[in-house]
Amino acid sequence: AAATTISEIKCTLEKPLAANPPAKTVSFTKPTSGLKSTVTWDTTDKKFVLGKKYKATVVIESTNEKAYPITSDAVVYLNSGKITDLKREGNSKISFTYQFGETEPKGIADSLSFTVTAPTVGKNPSNSVSVTSHSDKVTATLSWNTKAAFEPDTPYTATITVNAKEGYIIKNDANAKVNGFDAIVSWESNTKAVVTHTFAQIESVDSVNVNFAAPKTGDIAQTKA
Numbered sequence: 001a002a003a004t005t006i007s008e009i010k011c012t013l014e015k016p017l018a019a020n021p022p023a024k025t026v027s028f029t030k031p032t033s034g035l036k037s038t039v040t041w042d043t044t045d046k047k048f049v050l051g052k053k054y055k056a057t058v059v060i061e062s063t064n065e066k067a068y069p070i071t072s073d074a075v076v077y078l079n080s081g082k083i084t085d086l087k088r089e090g091n092s093k094i095s096f097t098y099q100f101g102e103t104e105p106k107g108i109a110d111s112l113s114f115t116v117t118a119p120t121v122g123k124n125p126s127n128s129v130s131v132t133s134h135s136d137k138v139t140a141t142l143s144w145n146t147k148a149a150f151e152p153d154t155p156y157t158a159t160i161t162v163n164a165k166e167g168y169i170i171k172n173d174a175n176a177k178v179n180g181f182d183a184i185v186s187w188e189s190n191t192k193a194v195v196t197h198t199f200a201q202i203e204s205v206d207s208v209n210v211n212f213a214a215p216k217t218g219d220i221a222q223t224k225a
Contacts, residue, residue, distance in 0.1 A: 006031055007071045009060060009094070011078055013039060016103045018050035019167030026058055026078070034068030036061050048103045050169070055099045065092035106167035109134040112176040112185065112195055116142055116158050119150040119199050129160060137168040140195075152204035157196055164191040 010030040014023040022045070026037045042055040058078065062068045069091040076083045078098055087095045113133035117126040129142035145157045158178060164170050169190040176183040178197035187193045212225040 001067075003066060004031070004034055004068050005071060006034060006062070006068055007074050009035065009070075009074060009076045011037070011058075011060070011076070013056060013058065013078055013098065015079070016048040016052075016054050016100050017167065018103050018105045019047050020106070021047055022054070022056075026060070031068075034063055036063050047166075050105055050167075051102050053100060053102055055097055057095065057097050059093065059095045061094075062092045065090070070094060105169045107137055108169055108171050109137040109164065109174060110171040111174050112138070112162060112170070112183075112193065114140055114142075114160055114176075114178050114195065116160075116178060118179060119156045119202060121150055121152050121202050124149050125156075137165055138170065139163050139165060150202065152202050155198050155201040157198040160195040160197075162193045162195060 008030060009028070011026040011028050013026045014020075016022070022039070022041045022043070024039055026039060028035055028037075038059045040057045042057075045052075048054065060070075060076070062070055070088075070093075071091070072088065074094065076086060076094060076096065078096075083096045083098070085096055089095075111133050113131070115130040115132055117128060119125070125144040125146060127142050127144075129140050131138060131140050139162070141161045143159050143161075145159070150156060160178070162170065170187070170193050172187050172190065174185065174193070176185045176195045178195065181197060183195045183197040185193055185195050210225045212222050213219075215221065
């Protein structure tokens with residue numbers, strides 16, 4: 001069969017995202033066969049660090065220099081951009097370096113919403129909390145300002161510590177809700193926030209009206225009012 005001469009190469013290298021492992025190869029969109037690649041990075045990080053810059057060295061080789069020769073003036077595009085500084089080795093290998101900008105997060109939690117078990121007189125506080133928005137980006141733990149059973153005439157505050165999952169961040173102006181009510185947010189970093197909400201005091205009962213039918217001869221005595 002006639003050789004397939006390669007004069008244009010289009011490839012994609014996954015850009016660094018926080019907590020992702022560095023890619024080891026590029027993917028080719030043109031040509032779709034006849035080439036292989038290796039990618040090395042200027043770091044020993046096993047996972048990309050947020051806000052750090054990384055440089056990749058890409059080596060592209062022909063899988064068979066006779067069947068798939070690379071021309072001496074072959075053009076290379078990486079992530080849609082033309083690479084101008086290429087190192088060539090005959091008709092079988094091309095290499096270059098590519099500098100990425102600061103590592104971005106996988107995603108951003110721009111709102112915080114949680115559901116907790118509201119205080120009820122006589123019940124012990126529950127530390128169960130459900131993340132109802134961006135559960136793929138954050139985790140939450142709940143504590144109360146008491147460990148004893150809830151009492152009447154007392155307000156109670158729920159404190160929710162929110163941590164971003166690996167590779168994600170929390171927007172520093174994210175609003176928060178607890179059980180649908182607006183809550184207070186304080187940020188410790190772009191990966192940690194504390195949400196507080198005070199439930200209104202549970203008022204005690206100062207009078208009770210009881211109603212039941214007066215006894216009549218032959219009736220069965222009532223046990224409930």
